[in-house]
Amino acid sequence: MTKENPNFVDAIAILAKEMNSLIDSHVISLKQEIDDIINSKTKDFNKIERTLDRLLDCIFMDRGHEEFKRLNEYYETVNKNGAGHYWQYYAEQVKDLES
Numbered sequence: 001m002t003k004e005n006p007n008f009v010d011a012i013a014i015l016a017k018e019m020n021s022l023i024d025s026h027v028i029s030l031k032q033e034i035d036d037i038i039n040s041k042t043k044d045f046n047k048i049e050r051t052l053d054r055l056l057d058c059i060f061m062d063r064g065h066e067e068f069k070r071l072n073e074y075y076e077t078v079n080k081n082g083a084g085h086y087w088q089y090y091a092e093q094v095k096d097l098e099s
Contacts, residue, residue, distance in 0.1 A: 027064045034071045043078045052086050059093040
């Protein structure tokens with residue numbers, strides 16, 4: 001059995017903190033995008049789905065839940081079927097987080 005190098009462990013902890021900070025910043029920038037999509041009442045499915053996909057990437061790190069729900073609820077008003085698929089993807093991500 002090998003001893004862990006304290007410098008290596010410290011470096012991993014610093015990287016994890018930085019990654020969390022970057023994800024939090026990304027979610028903040030996505031909030032503005034979501035506001036723009038909803039306020040402009042866009043029906044651009046590609047734009048909405050790209051944003052939902054980016055939010056699903058954040059869900060994997062347990063961030064952006066409220067933002068995802070808000071945008072997908074809006075998406076349901078313009079594309080119920082598409083939003084249904086995104087609810088399924090979201091449920092799978094959340095289930096993976098819980099296991």
